[in-house]
Amino acid sequence: MATEPLNVLGGRAEAMKGTVAIYIEEGLNFKTTAQRLNVHQNTVRYRVVRFEQLTRARLDHPISAFEVWWALQRAFIKAETAPDERCPRTADTPRAGQPGWTHGPTCPPRSG
Secondary structure (H helix, E strand, C coil): CCCHHHHHHHHHHHHHHHHHHHHHHCCCCHHHHHHHHCCCHHHHHHHHHHHHHHHCCCCCCHHHHHHHHHHHHHHHHHHCCCCCCCCCCCCCCCCCCCCCCCCHHHCCCCCC
16 A cells, blocks of 8 residues: 555544554554544544545555555654644654654653
8 A cells, every 4th residue: 555545535634644543553442542542432433434435445454454554654754743643743853764753652641
């Protein structure tokens, strides 16, 4: 799978891509993904199902899930963003590929 199928996601692409990346990292678990994103499980379920509909990817197939995860990582690196919606980048945050750059479960917890 190339990154091109990700272009069909439309207006909510970033939230959907971030959710799907974390969903894969969390072992396809709706509950832990929802907890990590601080959203309802049904929100995660909707985003994952919609992602599968739009991209025709089957996340329950290991090879397909890996291809999606890889394409998402490429997209995040290219855009220099993190998949975790709770981990925004700031001016002093290392950029993709630089020492100290992290994403996903290694992001610091949100303060406040």
